[in-house]
Amino acid sequence: MSVEDSGTAEQEAAGSPATDEAGEPKLRVENITKQFGRIVAVDDVTLDIQESEIFALVGDNGAGKSTLMNVLSGVHAPTKGTIYKDGREVQFSNPSDARDNGIETVYQDLALMDDLDIATNIFMGQFPRRGFGPLSFIDWETTYERSRQIMMDQLGRDVDIKTEVEFLSGGQRQLVAIGRALAFDPDVIILDEPTSALSVDATRLVQDTLDRLAEEGITIVIVSHNIESVLAHADRIGVLYQGSLVDIKQPGETDLEELNELMTTGTLDAGLLDDD
């Protein structure tokens, strides 16, 4: 089946955010292919993701979800295809390009420095400065204040901003990593396996945070193995199989079993996919 058709048909049938008639999608990938030598990791994927949407990309190991995520975050340049952000064609040759276009990525390892405090982690590489040119220095007062604001206003958490990250639990560390992404003022945040290896409480904490950010207008793209979590919180779920986007589902119209089957076989028995 045509991937593009599949997505569009699903969206129309479900009245999903992707059918938003107001304008351009927040993010559109069009016929994206990524090859590593002779291996096709992502194969001709077309996909629209709307503003304020929580879009989940699921798939088995080697399905291409991490590669697609890396294409969106500027780590890999696509072999073929085009990325559109707010209707405008964009090209990312490195993560800075994606960042400059309002796309931030929270990697699975979170890229946190355990020995450093929360504020330093949030602003590492982009500290507010005071002074001019080579005589400018880190403005710690502003760094602490803005970090506190991000954690409090956008993530709703009261924070001792000078706490070293090594003291934090898994869920809290995830929030700090999201806080760092927010410090760049993005309108799209991509998260790689945000709830893997988290306790039930911590998973809920992270999910609630993502819901909150989506309500504030930020588009969330989640790459995940955790189908149950995705079913509970995503607006739409894109299923990748062997590099292709085989279907896009809404949580209300699918279940764990069906998604597992799509992930492992790339199709559904009894012609379910053909219902579109």
Next chain:
Amino acid sequence: MSTEQGFIGRTFGDRDDVILTLLDNMIWPILAVVILGVLVFVPQTLRNVQAIRLVLWAAVPIGLLVLAESLCLLSGHFDLSIGSIAGFSAMFTGMILGTCPSCWGVTTSPWAGFGIILVTGALIGLVNGIMIAKVGLNPFLQTLAFLIIFEGGKTAMQTQPVTGLPRLYVDVGGTPEFAIAVLLFAFLVFGLLMRFTTFGQAVYALGSSEKSAREVGIDTERLIIVVYTISGLLAAIAGLMLTGFVGVVPPLIGEGLVFQAFAGAVIGGISLFGGRGKITGALGGVVLIQLVQSALNNSPAVGATQIQMVNGFVLLAAILLYSTQAKLRARILASGAV
């Protein structure tokens, strides 16, 4: 215990908080105990202002090496070659400037000497950095090789004291007040640099997690090269100060100092694994190490031939202290983990 919901921060009990704060600043009570011990057992070490000035003056070269080692350790690396760099740079420059019979006597300009010694040290550090960051050599093996190469190179150049150095060149390290001011200024500059510049914070980030530092956009390869270059530069200044302290370039200049530099940095609270430690703590470590040295020199109970052995015990004590600190810290962290 910290909780998943609500407040994010350190939520240990007051007792654990006090212990953690003490662990992070353990140099100061230790220094106080050592000062007390010296005053009781070897009081002549600190008997008057002149004696204290001598201790601080003698601390200048080792202090600069502690600073160099601290910078490397904070970045998650280390440099075994700093003593050799200090010795080689001083000997090489001494051979160029000196008027002794076997010296090369290329120039007698002290300013040329300053330039040559600094460039020599920085260049050796630069090569260390390139070999580690770009070629991918293990820092231990790379700097061990340079320790041997440059110690050997120094001996190959000269086995006698190099004399006849320009007055100004020797005076820089030979004037106690100026030398001490240089040391304090270096610590002040690096203290501010580490706290208030993106370079300093990037060094902490690199030491805490090289992978994370790279992922947040820090050019870690370049940073490693810069760190080793600065380390070499500081080692060269230490060589200059040593030359001034002695008045000539002795053939054994710089040898064995790297271990004292390690001990000073570690006792000063600089983590052996990077990312943690304060420059002010390292300064405390410098004073402690030199105080022990001076006390040993003044002590009738310890002969000159036994001092190096005692230095080994001081290093062992520093590492044991560090290990105990790390274990206590880990235990408190585990008790507070969710």
